[in-house]
Amino acid sequence: MRYFQITEDERILNAAKPMGITDIPKEMLTRERVHELDDWLLQFQVREQPGGGRFVDFIERPIPLYSEPFKRHLEKCSKQLHVQPVVLTDLKHLKQESYWLVVPPVVHCVSEQSEFRKDGTLQQLVIQEEQIRHPFFKVGGLLEDVLVVDLAMAESILRRGLTGMRFKRLSSVAKGKEMTSG
Structure with missing residues (x-):
């Protein structure tokens, strides 16, 4: 099977950039603790941009956020997701969009062939x-x-015309046999 890392599409210069989300403790973004966000009002302003920010379907930073159509598609294909609603607001342009904080399953699948920098960050997965x-x-x-989709999911996302993301093919090892990243 082929796998792809989902990353933010940096070519979209005016994509909405949420502010204040870093106030959510990262340890709460796990399957075990995401329910603690049920009582939080997850509403954030977006950074002011000329002409207003574009509300794309995938926002990677500071935490991954998914549009309603993207979330619905993920739920159809992957049943083990935990979701929390988030509202993004552009006060200057009087725009407001609903997004979803999605907590996907965590898979410990890093091969020994992965490469890391001296500070422990990933160089090659x-x-x-x-x-x-x-x-x-x-x-x-x-x-x-690092968020990953398989080939079928990547193709399905692309067919729906969802915006704001790119796919980077990952190298993988299948039962001792290395698969290259074309």
């Missing part, structure tokens, strides 16, 4: 296919958040 049981997941055991 190689995943172990035999560990993977989900079409959409977060790679466990890394300092940074």
Whole structure:
């Protein structure tokens, strides 16, 4: 199987950039603790941009946020998701959009062939296919958040015309046999 890392599409210069989300403790963004956000009002302003920010379907930073159409599609393909509603507001342009904080399953699938920098951050990810049981997941055991989809999910997302993301093919190891990242 082929796997792809989902990253923010940096070519969209006016994509909405939420502010204040870093106030959510990262440890609450886990399957075990996400329910603690039920009582929080998750409403954030977006950074002011000329002409207003574009509300794309995927916002990667500071935490991954998904539009309603993207979230609905993820729920159809992956049943083990935990979601929390988030509202993004552009006060200057009087725009407001609903997004979703999605907590995907965590899969510990980092291969020994992965490469890391001296500070422990990822340089080159190689995943172990035999560990993977989900079409959409977060790679466990890394300092940074890495979201991954399988080929079928990536193709399905692209067919729906969702915006704001790019896909980077990952190298993988399948039962001792390395698969290259074309």
